[in-house]
Amino acid sequence: MTKEFxxxxxxxxxxxxxxxxxxxxxKHDKTGAQVMYLKTxxxxxxxxxxxxxPPYDDNGIAHIIEHSVLNGSKKYPTKxxxxxxxxxxxxxxxNAWTFSDKTMYPVASRNQKDFENLMDVYxxxxxxxxxxSNPQILMQEGWHYHLENKEDELTYKGVVYNEMKxxxxxxxxxxxxxxxxxxxxxxxxxxxxxxxxxxxxxxTQEKFIDFHQTYYHPSNARVTLYGNLDLxxxxxxxxxxxxxxxxxxxxxxxxxxxxxxxxxxxxSTYSVSKGDSTENKTLLEYAxxxxxxxxxxxxxxxxxxxxxLLGSNTAPLxxxxxxxxxxxxxxxxxxxxxxxxxxxVVLKDTDADKKEQFVQxxxxxxxxxxxxxxxxxxxxxxLNKTAFRYKELTALEGSTPKGVMYGMNALTSWLYDGSxxxxxxxxxxxxxxxxxxxxxxxxxxxxxxxxxxxxxAIITLKPEAGLLExxxxxxxKKLAEYKASLSEEELDQLVETTQKLIERQxxxxxxxxxxxxxxxxxDDIQKKATQYPLTVEEGNDTPTxxxxxxxxAGISYAKYFFDMRGIKTEEIPVAAFVTELLGxxxxxxxxxxxxxxxxxxxxxxxxxxxxxxxxxxxxxxxYPFFTVSGKALSQYLPKLIELVExxxxxxxxxxxxxxxxxLLNTKANLEMHMNYASHTIAVRRLESYYSxxxxxxxxxxxxxxxxxxxxxxxxxxxxxxSFSQQLIAVLRQILNIxxxxxxxxxxxxxxxxxxxLSQSFFQHLSQEVVTPQPFTTPVEVLNEGFKTAQEIQxxxxxxxxxxxxxxxxxxxxxxxxxxxxxxxxxxxxxxGGAYGGMxxxxxxxxxxxxxxxxxxxxxxxxxxxxxxxxxxNYNPSKEEFEKNLIGTFSSIDRPLSANQKGNIAFTRYxxxxxxxxxxxxxxxxxxxxxxxxxxxxxxxxxxxxQNAFVxxxxxxxxxxxxxxxxxxxxLFND
Numbered sequence: 001m002t003k004e005f006x007x008x009x010x011x012x013x014x015x016x017x018x019x020x021x022x023x024x025x026x027k028h029d030k031t032g033a034q035v036m037y038l039k040t041x042x043x044x045x046x047x048x049x050x051x052x053x054p055p056y057d058d059n060g061i062a063h064i065i066e067h068s069v070l071n072g073s074k075k076y077p078t079k080x081x082x083x084x085x086x087x088x089x090x091x092x093x094x095n096a097w098t099f100s101d102k103t104m105y106p107v108a109s110r111n112q113k114d115f116e117n118l119m120d121v122y123x124x125x126x127x128x129x130x131x132x133s134n135p136q137i138l139m140q141e142g143w144h145y146h147l148e149n150k151e152d153e154l155t156y157k158g159v160v161y162n163e164m165k166x167x168x169x170x171x172x173x174x175x176x177x178x179x180x181x182x183x184x185x186x187x188x189x190x191x192x193x194x195x196x197x198x199x200x201x202x203x204t205q206e207k208f209i210d211f212h213q214t215y216y217h218p219s220n221a222r223v224t225l226y227g228n229l230d231l232x233x234x235x236x237x238x239x240x241x242x243x244x245x246x247x248x249x250x251x252x253x254x255x256x257x258x259x260x261x262x263x264x265x266x267x268s269t270y271s272v273s274k275g276d277s278t279e280n281k282t283l284l285e286y287a288x289x290x291x292x293x294x295x296x297x298x299x300x301x302x303x304x305x306x307x308x309l310l311g312s313n314t315a316p317l318x319x320x321x322x323x324x325x326x327x328x329x330x331x332x333x334x335x336x337x338x339x340x341x342x343x344x345v346v347l348k349d350t351d352a353d354k355k356e357q358f359v360q361x362x363x364x365x366x367x368x369x370x371x372x373x374x375x376x377x378x379x380x381x382x383l384n385k386t387a388f389r390y391k392e393l394t395a396l397e398g399s400t401p402k403g404v405m406y407g408m409n410a411l412t413s414w415l416y417d418g419s420x421x422x423x424x425x426x427x428x429x430x431x432x433x434x435x436x437x438x439x440x441x442x443x444x445x446x447x448x449x450x451x452x453x454x455x456x457a458i459i460t461l462k463p464e465a466g467l468l469e470x471x472x473x474x475x476x477k478k479l480a481e482y483k484a485s486l487s488e489e490e491l492d493q494l495v496e497t498t499q500k501l502i503e504r505q506x507x508x509x510x511x512x513x514x515x516x517x518x519x520x521x522x523d524d525i526q527k528k529a530t531q532y533p534l535t536v537e538e539g540n541d542t543p544t545x546x547x548x549x550x551x552x553a554g555i556s557y558a559k560y561f562f563d564m565r566g567i568k569t570e571e572i573p574v575a576a577f578v579t580e581l582l583g584x585x586x587x588x589x590x591x592x593x594x595x596x597x598x599x600x601x602x603x604x605x606x607x608x609x610x611x612x613x614x615x616x617x618x619x620x621x622x623y624p625f626f627t628v629s630g631k632a633l634s635q636y637l638p639k640l641i642e643l644v645e646x647x648x649x650x651x652x653x654x655x656x657x658x659x660x661x662x663l664l665n666t667k668a669n670l671e672m673h674m675n676y677a678s679h680t681i682a683v684r685r686l687e688s689y690y691s692x693x694x695x696x697x698x699x700x701x702x703x704x705x706x707x708x709x710x711x712x713x714x715x716x717x718x719x720x721x722s723f724s725q726q727l728i729a730v731l732r733q734i735l736n737i738x739x740x741x742x743x744x745x746x747x748x749x750x751x752x753x754x755x756x757l758s759q760s761f762f763q764h765l766s767q768e769v770v771t772p773q774p775f776t777t778p779v780e781v782l783n784e785g786f787k788t789a790q791e792i793q794x795x796x797x798x799x800x801x802x803x804x805x806x807x808x809x810x811x812x813x814x815x816x817x818x819x820x821x822x823x824x825x826x827x828x829x830x831x832g833g834a835y836g837g838m839x840x841x842x843x844x845x846x847x848x849x850x851x852x853x854x855x856x857x858x859x860x861x862x863x864x865x866x867x868x869x870x871x872x873n874y875n876p877s878k879e880e881f882e883k884n885l886i887g888t889f890s891s892i893d894r895p896l897s898a899n900q901k902g903n904i905a906f907t908r909y910x911x912x913x914x915x916x917x918x919x920x921x922x923x924x925x926x927x928x929x930x931x932x933x934x935x936x937x938x939x940x941x942x943x944x945x946q947n948a949f950v951x952x953x954x955x956x957x958x959x960x961x962x963x964x965x966x967x968x969x970x971l972f973n974d
Contacts, residue, residue: 053065059200074128077513219247271463278465280328284460288450292339392553392604574730578734579607584596602643604633612697641754785951800847837849857958
């Protein structure tokens with residue numbers, strides 16, 4: 001390791017064995033910029049640069065700059081280098097994030113040259129962005145008055161403006177927004193860094209420039225480098241930019257709040273649709289400020305306390321609140337994204353008059369725990385679970401690369417001049433905590449930070465029917481009055497400004513500018529498809545075993561797949577709800593809280609799931625599965641299987657009160673998911689219009705399942721006995737020896753142990769031959785509009801090409817890249833103002849487009865129809881075409897953990913996908929041509945001519961366009 005680099009001085013180094021890295025901290029001699037390098041053998045290299053960006057207002061300036069710096073720079077003047085990188089890089093991660101007090105720009109790639117390219121584009125973007133000289137960037141990404149013709153209605157448009165309208169359409173987001181201003185009212189945390197829709201239109205170009213020039217400076221930068229990379233080259237790239245600046249003092253004050261002498265209280269409102277009931281829709285929160293994020297031991301201790309108090313339905317604080325029957329679900333926990341972390345307890349689906357009871361239950365339960373002491377086994381289980389989670393993270397690769405996560409985690413202390421590695425030395429903190437458990441360590445933390453802590457707030461968020469409509473009417477009135485106040489000349493000017501922005505958005509980048517964006521070569525793409533070899537052991541009358549062998553840091557991953565085809569249609573949601581119960585409800589030998597403790601003590605988790613695996617839509621071949629899975633360190637594999645047996649075969653499915661509690665939990669969780677992932681809900685619903693497998697999945701996890709749960713909640717008391725018997729009967733039918741496959745990811749030795757242990761599990765299974773049952777729910781195009789109190793829409797349209805006689809080819813993956821990152825990005829996001837516009841083209845023939853936080857509805861549907869003409873006229877330059885092809889492989893060739901690889905291998909086995917087919921598909925992507933893309937235009941026309949679409953969104957907007965829908969209904973059932 002070279003200790004010194006030109007322009008940089010090494011100031012600290014040490015090994016970090018807990019994360020299998022060596023740590024080096026460098027300081028830029030001229031500006032004081034700090035650079036942390038985490039050296040490791042991981043080839044998924046990562047870079048991030050972060051700046052302290054304290055907001056001074058609710059105008060979203062930090063967030064809008066985060067968007068805007070990626071809209072062209074001095075060296076890379078194309079309109080959106082970010083999108084060009086998505087198209088033409090083998091990146092494994094490319095994003096940007098705005099937090100309450102910082103903005104972070106992370107990238108990752110396994111290819112060294114690609115990594116250097118990504119670094120260079122991001123460095124130029126943050127230090128020399130075109131936003132400083134081009135006001136149209138703020139107009140597009142932030143906000144602008146939009147008036148295409150003088151007679152049109154005046155509106156606000158902007159990507160961030162619509163993103164935040166969508167973000168605060170969910171009650172949970174609105175509640176979360178209130179926490180920091182309430183707990184830290186004398187700091188800059190009282191401002192919403194993402195931006196409040198009402199305040200975003202106050203942002204001016206002058207303020208925009210000033211904020212960037214103040215905070216986007218090397219003296220204010222924290223850089224993380226990670227992985228097996230060319231450090232000398234990376235430091236040279238940093239020097240190229242940092243050396244051009246002089247050192248300066250960058251203000252970062254106002255993040256420390258004087259503790260309160262008494263608990264604060266706040267009441268606010270959120271919108272539900274007109275006519276909807278407001279009963280049982282209030283959210284209550286008790287939030288505490290807890291120390292500082294620079295204290296590593298306390299941070300881990302509070303995260304363990306989170307697990308102890310709220311980690312499951314059987315955790316004491318959560319259990320006490322649920323048992324009181326004053327709400328449907330309890331959320332919250334420890335959060336360390338601000339200088340002073342928070343600990344929160346949130347009660348959902350309650351009423352405002354339950355506030356005093358809510359507070360009283362919390363205080364009484366905490367007092368009881370301090371007085372009586374927390375179960376030592378429960379504490380040890382929480383410690384074990386935390387240690388397991390850290391161990392697993394060092395070996396696995398999730399959707400966010402480890403290097404990016406480490407860079408973000410370091411900032412929880414580093415940003416406030418604490419140690420960058422405070423969160424990486426977790427073992428010494430766990431050991432220190434372990435040594436003090438018997439001294440009442442966690443009881444003392446409860447007393448200090450929760451019971452005696454007056455730096456706290458109690459927040460009540462109440463529903464108000466029609467609030468959104470009132471706000472929209474007020475905004476429309478305000479804009480109409482503003483328009484009426486303008487002279488003819490001013491109106492002409494506004495129309496001209498709007499049209500000039502549209503002209504910029506529609507104009508292609510100059511070829512010479514596009515050529516400046518660094519790209520790789522087609523030769524950098526691996527030609528051979530990755531194979532995931534399985535050991536398959538099939539017996540005549542015995543279950544099949546599948547084994548994927550790989551390094552797992554000593555963790556065993558076991559899963560049993562049960563065939564669900566013997567379940568009747570009306571019982572499908574019953575089977576789905578069984579997965580909500582197992583592991584949460586008591587068993588023959590364990591009360592529910594003891595079962596949870598036992599699982600945490602010995603395993604990394606046990607779960608059940610029900611889902612559909614599709615092989616062929618046109619031939620209607622799909623497989624519904626019920627799975628039981630668990631993971632544990634190898635020495636605890638026998639205990640894992642023992643607990644799986646206990647949960648699956650000996651759960652008490654006649655505990656009516658617990659079943660009701662979990663029903664309410666399930667309904668609340670489904671509603672939150674449907675609000676946060678409405679685009680996914682729309683696409684999955686659309687697929688159910690033409691695919692029986694997707695329609696089956698609706699009864700397992702989609703809108704049909706939600707409707708079933710909602711109805712059951714309403715009528716539970718009169719149905720509880722019969723429903724309990726249904727649960728027992730359905731589970732018994734699923735647990736059948738003839739329909740089970742056992743899968744394992746881990747070492748060969750552990751697999752042999754798993755096979756032996758499974759014999760006991762199999763002995764409990766039914767031997768009865770099960771007859772497959774027909775699925776009787778009709779599959780039809782419904783064109784539904786699902787009304788919500790959100791301010792924006794999620795619009796999905798598409799069909800399945802294989803049902804139209806066009807088989808799927810690998811080249812379709814390329815279509816998703818060009819449609820998503822070129823046509824839909826430019827039309828739905830850039831011009832339309834939506835936060836996102838995505839193409840969904842899958843391996844089973846599904847072809848769809850979907851928008852995310854979209855201000856439009858019919859306009860977006862019309863835009864989707866333009867995909868046909870786009871494909872007909874597709875004629876890119878050779879460079880542009882190859883760039884898109886490279887970008888296509890960045891999503892195909894993602895780094896995967898051993899468990900992820902194993903799951904791919906298992907799916908290929910069940911759906912009969914051979915290695916030859918995988919290679920054939922990859923070859924088809926590699927051999928795609930512009931002619932092949934243009935030849936898809938008739939297929940796209942057939943797809944769109946089916947006129948199948950789903951909209952989830954604003955109830956007023958849907959009603960205004962009711963003539964296009966076959967069915968309109970509220971998404972949620974009261």
